[in-house]
Amino acid sequence: MRYLIVAMLFTMLFTQGACVSTGTSGKTTDASMEWRMKSLEESFLNYREEQRRQAEQLDRMQSDTDRRLSAVEDALADVEGRDDAVVVEGAPKRADVPDEGWVTDLKPEDEGWKEVKPEQGAKAAPQNAPAEAPKVAASSEPKPWAKVPQPKPAPAPAMTAQSLYKKGYAQYEADKTADARKTFDEFLAKYPKSSLAANALYWKGETYYSDKNYPQAIMTFKDVVSRYPKHHKAASAMLKIGMSYELVGDKDNAVFYFRALVDDYPSSEPASMARKRLQALGE
Structure with missing residues (x-):
């Protein structure tokens, strides 16, 4: 009889241990599945x-x-324009114009024109020869075929950090979200240490949120929180992370970020909005 009682007690202990083991295994499986889901999401x-x-x-x-x-x-x-002559009406062709800068209309066949060739010993010209035309000094005026150089336009001045930020925000306000993103990216590349960098990154996330591209919005807002945790835009970014998760149907992550916002920034305006969202979600 005593051995029978001991055997029954041993059987009961073994059964309870198996139940506990099964429960523990079930909890471990649930935790593993949750971790895998979060890893896939990331x-x-x-x-x-x-x-x-x-x-x-x-x-x-x-x-x-x-x-x-x-x-x-x-x-x-x-380069091609440098060889183009400026056409002047009535002007002689470039090949017919002497290099001295003056022009004559006389030709060998014209009446009264004779070519005078210099002889050795510098003999005087015959008396019946026409008087030698006076030489004309080279003119300082530009030749008719000369191309007048045009001044090059001055390069546009580089935009300051504040003007570039205002440009991106104005584009966002005008619903030009793609242009605004490019401007904010240009700002962050040129002025990464500016006091407006956190704002620029936040509004870049808002452009994704406006386009209903919630996965990209979540990534950008998380970047704001990780880079600038003490900036006032960090609280707003956490609120938008929770709202983005809520809009894609991920209630668990939405509740997580709403509660984190209330805990980390309890007196901020985004925290009060997070409390309202938690009440709406029944949390």
Whole structure:
């Protein structure tokens, strides 16, 4: 009888241990699945960001190629134009004009014209020969075929950081989101340490949000938070991250970022909006 009771107790302990093991295994599986889903999500967003960067790089290369081709065409046109004579009505052809800068209409067959050849010993000209035409000094006036050089236009002055930022924001306000993104990218490339850099990156994310490209918006807003965690735009970026996740149907990540915003920036205006979103989501 005693052995039977011991055997029953051993069986019960083994069964409970198996249940606990099964429960623990189930929790581990759920955690593993959640981690894999988040990894896939991050991989997808990184893939989309890489596509965007490659497209922007191709656009910059195309613009640079067009600019260089235009410069070559202008140089060729300038070289060809140097050999073109300025046509003046009634002016003699270039080959018929002496280098001294003056012109005569007399020709050998004209009446009263005789060619006087110099002889050795510098003999005087015959008395019946017409008087030698006086030499005319070379004129300082430009020859009729000379091309007047045109002054080159002065290069446009480089835009300051503030003017370039205002240009991008004005384009965003005018719903020219693609142009605004290019301007903000140009700003961040030229002035990465400017006090407006965080704002420029944030508004770049807003252009994606306006285009309903929520994966790219999430990546850009996360970049704002990671680069400028103490800037006031970080709270706004976290709010837009949560709203973007909510719009793509990812409630768990939306709630996560709304709560993180409330915890990290409790007194900010975006935090009050995050609280309202949490209430709407039943959290």
